[in-house]
Amino acid sequence: MITLNINGKEHQFNDDGNMPLLWALRDTLKYTGTKYGCGKGLCGACTVHVDGQPVRSCVMPVSALANVKITTIEGLSEQGDHPVQQAWQDLNVVQCGYCQSGQIMSAVALLEREPNPNDKDIELAMSGNICRCGTYQRVKQAIHLAADLATEVKGS
Amino acid sequence: MKHIENVSRRSFLKKFGMSSTALVLGVQLPSMLTIPKALAGVTSSDTFSPSVYVQVSADNIVSIVVHRSEMGQGIRTSIPMIVADEIGADWQKIAVVQGLGDKKYGSQNTDGSRSVRRFYQPLREAGAAARMMLQQAAAEQWQVDVSETLAKNSTIVHTKSDRVLTFGSLVSAASKLTLPKQSDLILKAKKDFNLIGKSDVALVDGKKIATGQTTYGFDVELDNMQYAVIARPPVLGAKVKSFNSDAAKAIAGVIDVVQMPDLEEPALFKPLGGVAVIAKNTWAAIKGREALDIQWHESAHKSYNSAEYKKALAESCDNPAKTLRSKGNVTQALVDAKQVITASYYVPELIHVPMEPPAATAHYHDGIFDIWACTQTPQSAQGTVAQILAVAPENVNINVTLLGGGFGRKSKPDFVVEAAILSKQLNVPVKVMWTREDEVKNGYYHAVSYQKLMAGIDEHNQVTAWQHHVAEPPIGSTFSKGADLIGSEASLGLVDMPYDIANVSCAIGKAPAHTRIGWMRSVTNINHVFAISSFIDELAQAKGVDSKDNLINMLGSDRKIDFAQENADYSNYGETLEKFPVDTARMKAVIEKASKMAKWGRSLPKGHGLGIAMHRSFVSYVACVVEVSENIDGKVKVHDVWMAVDCGLAVNPERIRSQMEGAAIFALSLTFYSELTAKNGVIEQNNFDDYQVARIADAPTTHVEIIASDAPPGGVGEPGVPPIAPAICNAIFNATGKRYRELPLKKYGIV
Numbered sequence: 001m002i003t004l005n006i007n008g009k010e011h012q013f014n015d016d017g018n019m020p021l022l023w024a025l026r027d028t029l030k031y032t033g034t035k036y037g038c039g040k041g042l043c044g045a046c047t048v049h050v051d052g053q054p055v056r057s058c059v060m061p062v063s064a065l066a067n068v069k070i071t072t073i074e075g076l077s078e079q080g081d082h083p084v085q086q087a088w089q090d091l092n093v094v095q096c097g098y099c100q101s102g103q104i105m106s107a108v109a110l111l112e113r114e115p116n117p118n119d120k121d122i123e124l125a126m127s128g129n130i131c132r133c134g135t136y137q138r139v140k141q142a143i144h145l146a147a148d149l150a151t152e153v154k155g156s
Numbered sequence: 157m158k159h160i161e162n163v164s165r166r167s168f169l170k171k172f173g174m175s176s177t178a179l180v181l182g183v184q185l186p187s188m189l190t191i192p193k194a195l196a197g198v199t200s201s202d203t204f205s206p207s208v209y210v211q212v213s214a215d216n217i218v219s220i221v222v223h224r225s226e227m228g229q230g231i232r233t234s235i236p237m238i239v240a241d242e243i244g245a246d247w248q249k250i251a252v253v254q255g256l257g258d259k260k261y262g263s264q265n266t267d268g269s270r271s272v273r274r275f276y277q278p279l280r281e282a283g284a285a286a287r288m289m290l291q292q293a294a295a296e297q298w299q300v301d302v303s304e305t306l307a308k309n310s311t312i313v314h315t316k317s318d319r320v321l322t323f324g325s326l327v328s329a330a331s332k333l334t335l336p337k338q339s340d341l342i343l344k345a346k347k348d349f350n351l352i353g354k355s356d357v358a359l360v361d362g363k364k365i366a367t368g369q370t371t372y373g374f375d376v377e378l379d380n381m382q383y384a385v386i387a388r389p390p391v392l393g394a395k396v397k398s399f400n401s402d403a404a405k406a407i408a409g410v411i412d413v414v415q416m417p418d419l420e421e422p423a424l425f426k427p428l429g430g431v432a433v434i435a436k437n438t439w440a441a442i443k444g445r446e447a448l449d450i451q452w453h454e455s456a457h458k459s460y461n462s463a464e465y466k467k468a469l470a471e472s473c474d475n476p477a478k479t480l481r482s483k484g485n486v487t488q489a490l491v492d493a494k495q496v497i498t499a500s501y502y503v504p505e506l507i508h509v510p511m512e513p514p515a516a517t518a519h520y521h522d523g524i525f526d527i528w529a530c531t532q533t534p535q536s537a538q539g540t541v542a543q544i545l546a547v548a549p550e551n552v553n554i555n556v557t558l559l560g561g562g563f564g565r566k567s568k569p570d571f572v573v574e575a576a577i578l579s580k581q582l583n584v585p586v587k588v589m590w591t592r593e594d595e596v597k598n599g600y601y602h603a604v605s606y607q608k609l610m611a612g613i614d615e616h617n618q619v620t621a622w623q624h625h626v627a628e629p630p631i632g633s634t635f636s637k638g639a640d641l642i643g644s645e646a647s648l649g650l651v652d653m654p655y656d657i658a659n660v661s662c663a664i665g666k667a668p669a670h671t672r673i674g675w676m677r678s679v680t681n682i683n684h685v686f687a688i689s690s691f692i693d694e695l696a697q698a699k700g701v702d703s704k705d706n707l708i709n710m711l712g713s714d715r716k717i718d719f720a721q722e723n724a725d726y727s728n729y730g731e732t733l734e735k736f737p738v739d740t741a742r743m744k745a746v747i748e749k750a751s752k753m754a755k756w757g758r759s760l761p762k763g764h765g766l767g768i769a770m771h772r773s774f775v776s777y778v779a780c781v782v783e784v785s786e787n788i789d790g791k792v793k794v795h796d797v798w799m800a801v802d803c804g805l806a807v808n809p810e811r812i813r814s815q816m817e818g819a820a821i822f823a824l825s826l827t828f829y830s831e832l833t834a835k836n837g838v839i840e841q842n843n844f845d846d847y848q849v850a851r852i853a854d855a856p857t858t859h860v861e862i863i864a865s866d867a868p869p870g871g872v873g874e875p876g877v878p879p880i881a882p883a884i885c886n887a888i889f890n891a892t893g894k895r896y897r898e899l900p901l902k903k904y905g906i907v
């Protein structure tokens with residue numbers, strides 16, 4: 001049995017420890033905001049935070065995750081008002097939306113590391129997140145906007 | 157026949173659990189008979205059944221049914237905008253209800269870029285009828301003339317006295333009134349629109365998506381549900397000879413292993429066959445499938461090898477089986493020409509790779525199938541399940557989830573049938589999920605194509621002859637075994653070549669299919685326009701003139717083209733030429749606009765080049781200019797894309813821009829990266845590592861301008877795609893002097 005700390009809540013997981021976190025989240029614990037896109041660490045749709053670091057949950061076995069804090073899109077903010085979530089809505093970033101949990105989780109991790117990223121920083125940090133709908137341009141804009149929003153929040 | 161019916165007290169209310177004190181209106185639909193079959197998917201309805209419902213309830217909420225599938229194009233925002241504007245609803249007081257698959261809505265096939273094109277008018281009429289009845293009810297209550305009232309913010313206002321009644325308070329009275337006749341409907345004037353044409357409308361699902369609260373096909377969870385993945389035949393039509401499931405069943409969590417019915421071609425929308433592994437979670441199902449040992453019979457399609465197939469297509473172009481457009485005498489004009497230019501173009505087989513692969517959940521109980529699926533076509537899903545599982549269509553309920561992208565893949569409900577078969581057989585709810593590898597290896601593919609073009613230029617530097625030969629396996633082969641000549645695809649950028657040339661011939665060669673061929677975002681416009689718009693640019697160079705001037709010049713006089721005059725059967729996306737003409741003036745206008753946006757003709761930094769292309773598809777016009785550069789390592793980058801779009805009246809400009817931005821990326825992927833190859837009938841690619849698509853660092857800045865127009869709304873989801881690939885290649889030529897005629901460009905080592 002493994003204790004998983006997800007969005008501040010503890011869950012007892014007693015299935016196959018080799019199961020990637022993605023399927024444990026989705027099938028066992030019913031956090032379906034984290035998406036499957038490739039299962040091979042190639043697309044970023046399944047990105048969650050493990051102790052604040054962006055991780056591809058499709059290639060991360062549950063057995064490696066005892067005693068860490070896992071954050072999914074559902075746990076990013078209580079009201080859906082994290083600056084990144086706000087910026088995403090302000091700019092109508094999403095098209096189908098399927099890749100966007102992963103985009104948002106990668107963007108949040110970037111901003112935590114680099115509160116004021118330039119375009120190159122953004123391209124590097126977001127290069128693992130595919131958006132087949134092609135929202136990249138707005139993802140970039142929204143990250144800049146979120147950086148501004150976050151500064152305003154801190155400043156006020 | 158009455159155009160709109162009052163259905164206040166019918167099953168609608170029961171179905172959506174809505175209050176019975178409500179005013180509900182249904183709308184009649186245009187006939188779907190004229191839509192080309194391949195594009196329409198299975199059109200099950202040619203009747204005038206009601207399509208869209210508006211409900212106003214006593215709690216002052218206007219509920220709007222979206223009967224089309226949301227896959228990123230924004231239809232769950234755009235349809236409500238149209239209806240809410242016309243009825244006069246407060247945008248904060250609407251509820252968006254996703255329509256079940258039901259023929260009462262008319263066609264729900266969300267493909268062919270026609271949700272707004274086909275439904276703009278009926279939706280407005282629905283809103284107008286509801287508004288007029290509410291106005292009538294208020295006028296009667298106030299004892300004033302109805303002309304003194306107007307609808308605003310979900311209220312009816314008496315303009316002379318400023319008295320106000322909410323929609324909700326009028327529901328009971330309004331629902332007793334007779335419906336206005338269609339001819340009596342008064343639609344809002346364009347100047348009074350407060351939602352249609354506005355760019356500041358937030359997406360209906362924007363917040364839910366940003367917080368992970370939405371339900372896609374992959375996300376459906378039912379009580380006692382089991383999870384399935386299926387090992388499908390590696391070669392189309394290969395049947396299971398034998399299989400051993402012992403190792404699979406030994407995997408913890410695996411519940412059962414079930415053989416699926418074999419596929420008999422034509423493939424249609426039937427499941428492919430194979431062996432399903434059912435488990436208590438996805439991971440166990442995937443592990444179980446890996447442990448299966450399956451022997452397959454051989455299939456005739458094992459002869460499919462991409463390298464040889466390409467050669468065969470090239471030869472087929474030299475022996476066309478059918479001429480589809482002929483004007484003048486091309487052979488003679490080529491003999492008489494001072495200069496003859498020839499070029500061949502190749503676009504490989506492609507696949508959709510929506511971020512969400514296909515997924516469907518079925519629950520069979522009491523003779524009924526309750527199904528949840530990310531389908532673009534709930535009615536053909538319903539019809540196909542009913543037919544294959546031998547139940548009445550009324551006993552198949554198709555709930556449409558959000559789609560994590562569609563691009564045409566989810567118009568084919570084979571995956572929905574798989575879930576239905578398994579749920580019935582196992583007597584539990586079953587979710588079938590396609591892994592990425594499944595989606596890549598067992599798709600409905602965009603056809604590989606080879607094209608040979610030849611043009612003659614006379615002594616006055618005029619192009620006098622145009623010959624275009626195409627060989628590509630047809631979509632028809634998916635529906636009729638052995639079909640080897642394209643049909644409806646010819647109207648997608650082949651016979652509708654718009655340039656004014658005295659002698660024209662378009663012909664097609666045979667191309668037998670070895671995979672399921674389907675339609676993918678903008679379909680064969682992709683390859684036809686890649687060839688035509690590249691070749692036109694090559695002709696500009698041969699003539700020694702500017703690329704943009706050449707386009708304008710070759711379009712000839714402002715005119716409306718009727719390709720029937722040139723012995724071509726042109727389907728015009730199922731629309732009449734009267735309503736949606738092929739208008740060269742509009743083509744020139746988008747070319748001029750895009751050129752202006754890009755400052756065409758300006759001097760460029762060293763290593764940079766601009767390229768241009770224009771195409772009309774799905775009755776909308778798009779021109780684009782692309783700026784690229786080549787660095788010292790010979791690598792090419794796309795910096796900016798300027799797109800001018802004339803899609804008639806722009807209902808939701810914000811989503812039109814996002815569709816153009818997305819189309820640029822979709823096209824950039826296939827221009828630079830994407831290619832499928834087959835070896836002994838097996839698709840060799842697997843996942844995003846060997847079937848690549850554009851990533852954020854590849855993304856240019858896309859600038860979009862929408863031409864102001866009062867023409868009826870045209871398509872938006874697809875028309876942005878076709879001109880991008882040729883514009884990129886034209887730009888690369890201008891930057892480097894190198895002409896690339898085969899996609900994807902990564903094979904030339906330039907990315």
Ligand code: FES
Pocket residue numbers: 035036037038039040041042043044045046047056057058059
């Ligand atoms: S699903 Fe994990 S990276 Fe694609």
Ligand code: FES
Pocket residue numbers: 094095096097098099100130131132133134135228511560561
């Ligand atoms: S929004 Fe559809 S894949 Fe990114």
